[in-house]
Amino acid sequence: MRTSIATVCLSGSLEDKLYACADAGFDGVEIFEPDLVVSDRSPEEIRALADRLGLRLEMYQPFRDFEGVAPPLLEDNLRRARERFTTMRRLGTDLMLVCSNVATATVDSDQVSADQLRRLGDLAAEHGVRVAFEALAWGRYIDDYRRSWRVVERADHEAVGVCLDSFHILARGHDPAEIEKIPGEKIFFVQLADAPALTMDVLSWSRHHRLFPGEGSWDLGRFVAHVARAGYAGPLSLEVFNDVFRQADTRRTAEHALRSLVWLEDRAARLPGSPGSLHRIADPAVPSGYDYVEVKAEDTGEVEQLLERLGMTFRGQHRTKPVRLWSAGDARIVLNEQHARDQRPHLAGVGFRVPDAAAVRDRARALAVGPAARRTQAGELEMPGFMAPSGIEVFLNDRDLGGEPAWVAEFEHGRPHVPGEAPGIGGIDHVNVSHGRDAHDEAVLFCTSVLGLESPSATQAAGPHGLVHSQVMRTPDGRVRLSLNVSPAGVTHPDHVALACDDVVAVARRARERGLEPVPVPGNYYDDLRARFALDDAVLATLREHQLLFDRSDAGELWHFYTPRVGGLCFEVVQRVGAYDAYATDNTPVLLAAQDRMDRAVGRRDGPGQGRPDL
Ligand SMILES: O=C(O)c1ccc(O)c(O)c1
Numbered sequence: 249m250r251t252s253i254a255t256v257c258l259s260g261s262l263e264d265k266l267y268a269c270a271d272a273g274f275d276g277v278e279i280f281e282p283d284l285v286v287s288d289r290s291p292e293e294i295r296a297l298a299d300r301l302g303l304r305l306e307m308y309q310p311f312r313d314f315e316g317v318a319p320p321l322l323e324d325n326l327r328r329a330r331e332r333f334t335t336m337r338r339l340g341t342d343l344m345l346v347c348s349n350v351a352t353a354t355v356d357s358d359q360v361s362a363d364q365l366r367r368l369g370d371l372a373a374e375h376g377v378r379v380a381f382e383a384l385a386w387g388r389y390i391d392d393y394r395r396s397w398r399v400v401e402r403a404d405h406e407a408v409g410v411c412l413d414s415f416h417i418l419a420r421g422h423d424p425a426e427i428e429k430i431p432g433e434k435i436f437f438v439q440l441a442d443a444p445a446l447t448m449d450v451l452s453w454s455r456h457h458r459l460f461p462g463e464g465s466w467d468l469g470r471f472v473a474h475v476a477r478a479g480y481a482g483p484l485s486l487e488v489f490n491d492v493f494r495q496a497d498t499r500r501t502a503e504h505a506l507r508s509l510v511w512l513e514d515r516a517a518r519l520p521g522s523p524g525s526l527h528r529i530a531d532p533a534v535p536s537g538y539d540y541v542e543v544k545a546e547d548t549g550e551v552e553q554l555l556e557r558l559g560m561t562f563r564g565q566h567r568t569k570p571v572r573l574w575s576a577g578d579a580r581i582v583l584n585e586q587h588a589r590d591q592r593p594h595l596a597g598v599g600f601r602v603p604d605a606a607a608v609r610d611r612a613r614a615l616a617v618g619p620a621a622r623r624t625q626a627g628e629l630e631m632p633g634f635m636a637p638s639g640i641e642v643f644l645n646d647r648d649l650g651g652e653p654a655w656v657a658e659f660e661h662g663r664p665h666v667p668g669e670a671p672g673i674g675g676i677d678h679v680n681v682s683h684g685r686d687a688h689d690e691a692v693l694f695c696t697s698v699l700g701l702e703s704p705s706a707t708q709a710a711g712p713h714g715l716v717h718s719q720v721m722r723t724p725d726g727r728v729r730l731s732l733n734v735s736p737a738g739v740t741h742p743d744h745v746a747l748a749c750d751d752v753v754a755v756a757r758r759a760r761e762r763g764l765e766p767v768p769v770p771g772n773y774y775d776d777l778r779a780r781f782a783l784d785d786a787v788l789a790t791l792r793e794h795q796l797l798f799d800r801s802d803a804g805e806l807w808h809f810y811t812p813r814v815g816g817l818c819f820e821v822v823q824r825v826g827a828y829d830a831y832a833t834d835n836t837p838v839l840l841a842a843q844d845r846m847d848r849a850v851g852r853r854d855g856p857g858q859g860r861p862d863l
């Protein structure tokens with residue numbers, strides 16, 4: 249289907265927005281009236297620019313507070329409409345959005361609203377344009393798409409149809425299945441937005457918190473499938489009022505927006521009974537596990553010391569590059585000193601094992617995700633890779649899914665892998681990535697659209713310098729879990745790699761013997777644990793001795809500890825007991841406060857060179 253976006257989604261001048269939308273690959277835009285009003289370009293100039301850029305001006309919006317009014321006001325509203333239609337003619341746009349009345353309606357009657365919309369239809373037809381009537385979720389009387397359709401049906405005018413906006417429909421919990429009862433040709437326009445599940449008034453939710461599809465909690469695939477089954481043939485248009493996107497980089501937001509639409513159409517196309525008009529892209533290939541985690545630094549020595557203390561094994565030096573490999577069980581950490589001048593240790597890449605790397609590469613290409621710029625030399629295995637948001641490279645390996653990956657053979661002069669050696673680290677449990685607010689929604693969409701991860705939960709934890717928002721993205725089987733964290737402005741929390749083991753006490757004890765001082769846990773925390781979980785003294789003494797954190801759910805327990813940060817990175821060691829499947833988020837404030845104390849003790853200030861270079 250054609251793609252479109254409302255100019256209100258983006259920052260910048262109207263011209264900036266048009267250039268960015270065209271470059272991102274949109275077919276068209278909705279012109280948001282305030283963007284035109286503040287522009288120093290005439291409607292004719294905007295029209296010419298859009299023509300030049302190959303962008304259709306799909307709709308002009310919004311026209312407010314028209315129907316349900318007393319007769320004298322109707323005449324003034326028709327006068328206002330005439331002015332707008334004239335502007336639209338100059339713009340070359342033939343569709344105007346009419347929102348249901350929120351302010352001036354005094355008559356709660358389908359018949360009156362229909363009669364008034366018919367008058368508007370006559371006027372629109374005289375100007376060679378049409379109007380699309382949208383039920384705002386907070387409309388004075390008309391706040392439900394089923395009622396807006398009843399009114400449009402009663403108006404029975406060829407220039408009057410409905411505009412369906414997923415936000416107003418889903419925010420009110422209205423069933424989108426009834427969209428299929430509306431004849432496709434009477435659906436003049438479709439607007440799409442996702443949103444996080446929030447409990448707040450619907451107007452504020454709509455004006456500040458809308459998200460691009462795939463970033464919130466709604467099933468928009470199903471929504472689009474209903475629209476397509478109704479026979480709608482117009483564009484799918486994003487209308488996302490969001491405080492972050494409005495101040496973010498225009499081009500980047502436009503690319504990110506189009507990616508969400510491509511993903512959404514593919515998702516809808518895959519639902520049973522969806523028409524062939526919906527465009528599909530290559531199949532998603534959900535990762536089956538981690539291949540490796542890559543840490544980059546000018547000098548990786550400090551990180552290697554940590555890994556040695558955690559009981560991992562030095563596996564060798566790469567044949568041709570300043571890259572070293574450490575492993576334990578199925579956990580592989582690649583340490584890269586290449587092109588890392590002046591860089592402190594930071595998380596630089598994550599490799600995943602996937603059933604079909606070429607399929608993921610094709611899918612990423614369709615979603616306009618750029619490839620990672622990585623040179624492969626003769627004799628080395630080539631793996632497709634992408635530049636993911638937050639400055640992290642993602643690589644895919646679909647070979648030797650059973651045992652050690654073949655690329656390990658490129659490393660020499662280390663110790664061999666001894667399966668079952670000393671009880672210790674068995675794999676990577678999860679990877680925790682911290683980024684700024686601007687990068688977050690894009691990172692969520694990357695995980696959903698390219699990697700096929702799900703986002704079951706979002707939480708917030710209080711840190712000493714502000715709230716940390718955290719969203720877990722995972723495969724259904726939990727073998728790949730990424731925790732995406734938004735740090736407060738001006739703070740860079742370290743990323744962390746969580747290593748899984750079956751006996752965290754043994755790992756902690758041996759690490760201590762080798763000189764590791766874990767992040768210290770305050771005594772108050774253990775008093776609190778005793779109260780919350782009725783732990784007996786022996787268990788508490790063990791936790792305290794090894795500075796372990798603890799959580800319990802109905803399914804099991806989590807025991808874990810953290811290493812101090814090195815640059816922008818630290819490690820966590822976790823033991824999941826029973827079927828514990830969560831993330832001990834109650835412990836996050838304890839970690840953040842302890843990290844902050846350690847940072848202060850060494851006089852550390854956030855600044856360049858600590859985290860990933862682009863942060
Ligand atoms: O918030 C608003 O006023 C508004 C305006 C136009 C729309 O299409 C919409 O969904 C909301």
Ligand SMILES: [Mg+2]
Binds near residue numbers: 382413439487
């Ligand atoms: Mg809308």
